[in-house]
Amino acid sequence: MSTFDINTITRENVKSLKPYSSARDEFEDFDTAEMIFLDANENPFQNGVNRYPDPQQNSVKAILAKNNNTKQSQILLGNGSDEVLDLLFRAFCEPNKDNIISLPPTYGMYGVLANINAVENREILLTTDFQPQVEKILEAVDENTKIIFLCSPNNPTGNSFSDESVVKLLQNFKGLVVIDEAYIDFSDKESWLTEIDEYPNLVITQTLSKAYGLAGIRLGICYASEEVISILNKIKPPYNVNELTQQRAKERLKDLEKIKQEIGSIIEQRDELLKVLLEVSFVEKVYPTEANFILAKVDDANKRYDQLIEKGIVIRNRTTQPLCENCLRFTIGTKEENAVVIRELKLLS
Secondary structure (H helix, E strand, C coil), X not given: CCCCCHHHHCCHHHHCCCCCCCHHHHCCCXXXXXXXXXXXXXXXXXXXXXXXXXXXXXXXXXXXXXXXXXXXXXXXXECHHHHHHHHHHHHHCCCCCXXXXXXXXXXXXXXXXXXXXXXXXXXCCCCCCCCCCHHHHHHHCCCCEEEEEEECCCCCCCCCCXXXXXXXXXXXXXCEEEEECCCHHHCCCCCHHHHCCCCCCEEEEEECCCCCXXXXXXXXXXXXXXXXXXXXXXXXXXXXXXXXXXXXXXXXXCCHHHHHHHHHHHHHXXXXXXXXXXXXXXXXXXXXXXXXXXXXXXXXXXXXXXXXXXXXXCCEECCXXXXXXXXXXXXXXXXXXXXHHHHHHHHHC
């Protein structure tokens, strides 16, 4: 088993970095209503957003920590998961030297962020049943490999990776293993959050954009060891999550029953669409899914995509992605939207 040492993967300039200290970092109890705040050069006239937001988003983290049985010190919030992912690159990957590993077909931002940060992206294709090729991944690792990205459940395939594959990577890789769990709420599998204390090199990203229905507020979540989170906090912008986002997130996170109902409805509609797709004449294969979408292989993806567009239905054509030739991805909508999709698929069949 490889030994993980965070000092060996952290960029030298980040190690010595002294983070910017904002006015609200210096005075932590800024929610105190009786205080007169003259420290941050703000407009003093109250309108709900005239003050800078909590730079550490403590009230949001408190809810997340309680809901997920973790510590606030193991949480970092970002302006969407993309900022969280970018921070990982900037903290641990030396430009024009280091590399990361991603597993196509997968979420495209891993490769985009690698290019932006001048980091090599070593792509190891998934197997034909969309599982990691663990031995090939480990063979591709060298002394400059800092991060392996695993999207599970995976986008665009919809499946989760086997526990055995993930554990083997965690135990045999000296860098960070980042598990992107954007779709975990739609899966029967347990989140890897329960293993954070077991594996110091484990990083988990989640989002409020999918199951929580808050794509518009842009709030991404990173769970990791206190060591990893402390390094990310050194380089994050001081006010990266705005006040409106924090307020809306707290409001939504306190309504878990409604969220569960919506997730249940999405899964129910997913099952309905699965049944129909299996009977559509031009659908050649429907892949198992643990997400809020279905990947289906059809006879001609471009043709079928255009036909559905003409009917006012926008899906995602994934035919250009590795292992996804002639594949379409259907996000699950409301019961009413799903009924329209099912009707049009039957008419085209």
